[in-house]
Amino acid sequence: MSARDEVLARIRLALGDRPTVPEIPRAYRRGGDLDEGARLDLFADRLVDYKAAVRRCAPADLLGTLVAALTDRGAARIVVPPGLPWDLPGAVVDDGLAATDIDRLDGVVTACAVAVAETGTIVLDAAADQGRRVITLVPDYHLCVVRADQVVQTVPEAVARLDPDRPLTWISGPSATSDIELKRVEGVHGPRTLEVVLVS
Amino acid sequence: MSTFLGLPRAVDTSQLRGRPFPEAARAAVADPQLRRNLGDATATIRAKRARVVGEVPDWESLRAAGAAIKDHTLANLDSLLLQLEAAVTARGGTVHWARDSAEANRIVTELVRATGADEVVKVKSMATQEIGLNEALEAAGIAAWETDLAELIVQLGHDKPSHILVPAIHRNRAEIREIFLREMGAVGLPAPADLTDSPPALAEAARRHLRQKFLSARVAISGANFAVAATGTLSVVESEGNGRMCLTLPPTLITVMGIEKLVPTWQDLEVFLQLLPRSSTGERMNPYTSMWSGAVEGQDFHLVLLDNGRTAVLGDPSGRSALRCIRCSACLNVCPVYERTGGHAYGSVYPGPIGAVLSPQLTGPELNATLPYASSLCGACYDVCPVAIDIPTMLVHLRAQVPHPAPERAVMRAAAYAMGSPRRWAATRSASRAGRLLGGRRGRIRSLPPPLSGWTASRDLPVPPAEGFRDWWTRTHGSPPPATPPPAAGGDGAGAA
Numbered sequence: 001m002s003a004r005d006e007v008l009a010r011i012r013l014a015l016g017d018r019p020t021v022p023e024i025p026r027a028y029r030r031g032g033d034l035d036e037g038a039r040l041d042l043f044a045d046r047l048v049d050y051k052a053a054v055r056r057c058a059p060a061d062l063l064g065t066l067v068a069a070l071t072d073r074g075a076a077r078i079v080v081p082p083g084l085p086w087d088l089p090g091a092v093v094d095d096g097l098a099a100t101d102i103d104r105l106d107g108v109v110t111a112c113a114v115a116v117a118e119t120g121t122i123v124l125d126a127a128a129d130q131g132r133r134v135i136t137l138v139p140d141y142h143l144c145v146v147r148a149d150q151v152v153q154t155v156p157e158a159v160a161r162l163d164p165d166r167p168l169t170w171i172s173g174p175s176a177t178s179d180i181e182l183k184r185v186e187g188v189h190g191p192r193t194l195e196v197v198l199v200s
Numbered sequence: 201m202s203t204f205l206g207l208p209r210a211v212d213t214s215q216l217r218g219r220p221f222p223e224a225a226r227a228a229v230a231d232p233q234l235r236r237n238l239g240d241a242t243a244t245i246r247a248k249r250a251r252v253v254g255e256v257p258d259w260e261s262l263r264a265a266g267a268a269i270k271d272h273t274l275a276n277l278d279s280l281l282l283q284l285e286a287a288v289t290a291r292g293g294t295v296h297w298a299r300d301s302a303e304a305n306r307i308v309t310e311l312v313r314a315t316g317a318d319e320v321v322k323v324k325s326m327a328t329q330e331i332g333l334n335e336a337l338e339a340a341g342i343a344a345w346e347t348d349l350a351e352l353i354v355q356l357g358h359d360k361p362s363h364i365l366v367p368a369i370h371r372n373r374a375e376i377r378e379i380f381l382r383e384m385g386a387v388g389l390p391a392p393a394d395l396t397d398s399p400p401a402l403a404e405a406a407r408r409h410l411r412q413k414f415l416s417a418r419v420a421i422s423g424a425n426f427a428v429a430a431t432g433t434l435s436v437v438e439s440e441g442n443g444r445m446c447l448t449l450p451p452t453l454i455t456v457m458g459i460e461k462l463v464p465t466w467q468d469l470e471v472f473l474q475l476l477p478r479s480s481t482g483e484r485m486n487p488y489t490s491m492w493s494g495a496v497e498g499q500d501f502h503l504v505l506l507d508n509g510r511t512a513v514l515g516d517p518s519g520r521s522a523l524r525c526i527r528c529s530a531c532l533n534v535c536p537v538y539e540r541t542g543g544h545a546y547g548s549v550y551p552g553p554i555g556a557v558l559s560p561q562l563t564g565p566e567l568n569a570t571l572p573y574a575s576s577l578c579g580a581c582y583d584v585c586p587v588a589i590d591i592p593t594m595l596v597h598l599r600a601q602v603p604h605p606a607p608e609r610a611v612m613r614a615a616a617y618a619m620g621s622p623r624r625w626a627a628t629r630s631a632s633r634a635g636r637l638l639g640g641r642r643g644r645i646r647s648l649p650p651p652l653s654g655w656t657a658s659r660d661l662p663v664p665p666a667e668g669f670r671d672w673w674t675r676t677h678g679s680p681p682p683a684t685p686p687p688a689a690g691g692d693g694a695g696a697a
């Protein structure tokens with residue numbers, strides 16, 4: 001008997017008592033109740049709580065805000081995904097760069113797919129304005145643009161908006177570890193600095 | 201075709217079974233440094249968890265949904281696994297099935313060999329620890345590098361993990377510095393000679409050491425926190441980014457997953473992505489969660505589905521809910537027994553309350569006979585469990601299955617006999633006075649003569665008080681107490697240290 005057939009046969013034997021299970025109770029919150037202003041404030045608050053930096057701006061000021069953030073950070077050479085709609089100084093468009101090349105750049109700028117206010121999370125789904133997973137992983141600085149209409153309040157709303165067939169990366173604050181005496185240290189392998197520009 | 205004979209459990213029990221708990225625990229509770237580390241760590245995580253769980257208004261509803269989703273999964277496990285297989289295959293991945301640890305290790309070894317690589321990077325995974333994958337790869341001449349900081353500390357220290365989530369919880373910063381300075385150079389980029397013991401400096405040394413490995417590795421091996429049957433989506437939940445590195449950079453990815461890690465639908469993740477981070481690290485969300493369905497971004501993807509005793513657990517209607525476990529480790533952090541003994545005392549890769557039920561279930565109760573007793577049955581583990589596993593009831597259920605050591609049975613019989621009549625009970629009063637002599641100046645009885653030695657092998661016994669209750673009553677009331685039914689013979693309250 002193949003391993004597959006045998007494991008399946010074991011499962012069927014194990015379930016010989018035909019366990020009946022009740023309906024899944026979905027009484028938990030599936031959506032939020034905050035208006036947009038409160039939702040964005042909560043999101044910004046939770047990001048800061050996770051040691052991410054936050055800048056807020058109006059759509060018209062976005063480019064200037066991004067340039068200011070890069071300048072303040074001293075990020076002269078940055079990698080950007082091929083579909084990023086903003087023309088930024090020092091941008092190297094990712095056309096399949098090797099990880100070792102990305103490792104030599106100062107940072108990365110992307111958009112996002114969805115953000116969750118209650119948990120301070122941004123989700124990337126590898127769309128053209130976000131790019132391959134590797135470009136937001138290897139550089140030490142990630143600058144991410146989040147539009148107000150992308151921010152939902154709760155986790156279930158975010159799950160509902162996302163496409164499981166795409167590779168997804170959920171990011172809540174910078175890389176962190178608490179493995180040494182439970183002291184939180186920011187930045188182990190992923191970007192040590194996460195900065196979010198919230199556009200509304 | 202071979203004949204199918206019953207439900208075999210894990211064949212290789214080396215990672216699920218160690219010294220008997222009482223023996224291992226005795227050394228642990230005598231180590232003040234360890235007790236202090238554990239006490240601080242568990243108290244910290246407990247408080248963080250309580251705070252972030254407290255801010256979720258619908259926690260109990262989420263918990264009920266989490267338990268029900270897992271029960272649905274288990275009740276339909278065969279069809280859901282087939283669905284997962286079809287979904288992963290349709291998206292360019294390859295699915296392998298493994299009956300036990302030896303088979304899983306063989307599959308992974310062959311997959312690595314086929315790439316020509318002689319080293320792999322690993323994301324922390326309980327399943328691969330359970331099957332002893334690193335040891336199997338090493339025997340095949342393949343070096344497996346753990347990339348989680350705590351796992352790196354454990355691996356470089358030639359040590360064993362002691363906690364599901366913070367495996368190096370038993371080490372302090374000075375020890376970690378020592379280990380890095382001594383060991384890193386032998387296996388890759390050495391630690392800087394002026395390394396201090398500050399956590400940021402230690403984390404930086406790990407970052408540099410491991411980055412070299414991430415950028416050159418050709419094969420990565422991970423576990424999975426959840427797999428969605430309908431979409432073939434796998435997910436890994438982590439903090440450091442080492443998971444993302446492993447899942448993204450190497451051209452070949454091999455994921456080893458226990459067959460119970462499934463959920464039926466994409467929507468179900470909305471429950472577990474709330475339950476898991478708050479229960480485990482006490483965060484609203486862990487820094488990174490990666491999800492992928494099949495082979496993505498040009499990677500060659502293999503999924504190994506592991507039984508290794510799980511179907512035997514599934515076959516026990518009173519014990520199968522242990523398979524709901526999402527390995528959050530909340531039960532460890534609240535357990536008064538874990539807090540004093542630490543994870544090594546459990547002798548298994550699964551420590552703490554969940555380990556005390558899961559390890560004997562996976563190996564068969566006779567091979568882990570002491571673990572169901574490694575609990576005070578206080579119920580704290582049940583209260584915090586995000587999928588509402590009734591661990592205390594399951595421990596009692598398992599206690600009935602494990603073979604009790606002969607001396608313990610003798611003590612229980614003797615106690616039942618003595619308590620069976622007021623006259624015999626009174627006679628034990630003089631015997632308990634003798635106990636004060638055995639206890640000596642330390643005020644604890646560490647070993648009784650046989651057959652009672654079986655009892656004290658696992659417990660220090662407080663010496664009986666100089667004056668028993670009945671003697672006190674007689675002295676203060678001038679007559680013996682009225683005849684009452686004798687106290688029931690019960691094992692658990694009796695003088696556990």
Ligand code: SF4
Pocket residue numbers: 479524525526527528529530531532554581584585586587588589
């Ligand atoms: S038994 Fe419950 S509390 Fe313990 S690790 Fe598993 S899910 Fe978490």
